[in-house]
Amino acid sequence: MTSTVLLLPRNGLRRLMAPNAGTSGAIKFKRSSTDDLMLLSYVKIGEAGYQVTLAPKTHRINQGEAGGDGLWFQAPVELHGWWYELVRRGDQFGVPRDEFAKRLPKPLTDPGALGYVVLTYAPGAEFPPYDVTPIPTFAAWWVTRDGVFGVSVAVEPAEVGTGQLAAHWPIDDLAKTTVMVVGVGSIGGAAVTALAGYGVGRLLLVDPDRLMWHNLIRHVLPDRHVGHFKVDALREHLADQRSDTRIVPYRYDVVDDAHEIRGLLSATDIVLCCADGVAPRRTVSHLARRAGKPAVLACVLADGGVGEIIRLRPFPDHGCLLCRRQALIDDGTLDPEPALEAGYGTGTLHQPMTAVGSDLSLVGDLAAKITTATALETAGHYAHRLPGEQLTIALQARRGWTGPFDLGYTGNARWASAIAPPREDCPTCGKP
Ligand SMILES: [Zn+2]
Structure with missing residues (x-):
């Protein structure tokens, strides 16, 4: 023995x-x-x-x-x-x-x-x-x-990789799916990893940034990638781990290179925006709507206190991100992104996120789940329907928040339909 x-x-x-x-x-x-x-x-x-x-x-x-x-x-x-x-x-x-x-x-x-x-x-x-x-x-x-x-x-088994999931998971439809991920920082890096784990066949990664030392405490990438472009490093990182997913890196800024992104959207099934900052989110909302594609937007608000994932769909009665935020303001509730309507470059300088890395990963994982479920629902897998269009989750609950962020306790999560009709004068939802 x-x-x-x-x-x-x-x-x-x-x-x-x-x-x-x-x-x-x-x-x-x-x-x-x-x-x-x-x-x-x-x-x-x-x-x-x-x-x-x-x-x-x-x-x-x-x-x-x-x-x-x-x-x-x-x-x-x-x-x-x-x-x-x-x-x-x-x-x-x-x-x-x-x-x-x-x-x-x-x-x-x-x-x-x-x-x-x-x-x-x-x-x-x-x-x-x-x-x-x-x-x-x-x-x-x-x-x-x-x-x-x-x-x-x-x-060594005859079959390794995501194909092993075929008996219990709709891997064939996901293998045909293309997701564009805008922003591959801490949330986006986790989301990309999770999307590959779900078996999404192709991921277009859009981010102009390089991995730097201050990112390491929150990012999925290890320190040997410091100085590399995040999109390229993630492709290399996942090639070993999830070789069934094809990763295509683009060192684009979604705002500055919006024209290039528009070109890529025709070959994209769904967009996931994990970029923090108002301008990229607004741009994704606009471009996805105009391309007739669903978009999922993930972010962490209130200095890491709450995670929010919004799903935008190009339906006639669903308004864009701006229309939905305006509806919140009209309801007299909290406006989580007061600078959303401000022109790009007029806001304050980007403040480093105060959220802890694992909270950002959690939001990234949830965003990947919602993105995957949306792709499956679109492909006719109705068991993957979601209960609403907005998920909020308290990461570090604080009392005194107003709806839909009044979650009370850390770990509380809430789905809301959160649909708002398109505003007549909306530059995104209105006639081009
Ligand atoms: Zn709109």
Whole structure:
């Protein structure tokens, strides 16, 4: 019994499972002694030898130290039943070498003083009744003069990535979805990560900023990206983690480069704005409305006290962000963005956010959820309908706020329909 785990790459196993593979051959391993890990790295089938690697190719054991030679055999399912007893049940004792060897198609060579690894393939384990029991198709053994001991194996699955979710999650529709994320700071970086986790197929990232040291306390990106453009760094960061999502970076400022954004919107299904500041939010509201696309706007208000996510939809009876904010003012409630109507550049200088990074991530995650649900609803998955068009959540509740921000307790969340009709003179909702 050993604590070593042997990783078996799918591309190697496919060779052994081929109809013309024969019943035995040589194999080689890589080894990483620091984590007691081995990798099948070479298989010999007849006269041909094949290098095999684990996906992703960058996995460091692919470049690991040479871990020795061994043999592979086809074997009866009975032998794998033994392996199950030894490894899964933690049996300390091995099996006698002659009993083991009797069940192999060819004689075993002398293991010498050091021993060697044998990989066995039991094709019969794929068929009933074994496919409903935990008898594995592949097993590994440490053959010594004192006996044969089970070695734990981990088989790389045929399918990795978001495709694994297909039975329980509408991954096919999401894989066809394009979301534009405007602003990939602390909220946007978390939202991008979550959107990729939901399986959104394509993300257009729009942000002109570079990652700087003061961002690190709140941002999903690690310090090795300091100085890089956030959009590029996020693409690199997620390439390892969520390779099924295609990330297209644009170092645009949504306000200054509005014309470029307009061009990208025709290929976008939904826009998520996580940029803080009045001008980008107003610009996204305007451009999305004019392009006939839904938009989700996420922000943190009141110095990190409350998170707010608004959904804007290009329906005739739904006003834009400005129309909705005006309705709040007309109702005599709090105006959370008093500078919204002010011209760009006339406001105060950007104040660094006082919210803590995990609160911003929480808002980013919720924004990604609402964006994903909107895409699914649009694709006809009505189970993903949301209860309203505005979600507010208290991150650090303070007494005395007026509606819709009077949440009372930290963690309170509230949905509101929050729809306001388009104003007649609205430059966004009115006729162009
Ligand atoms: Zn409007």
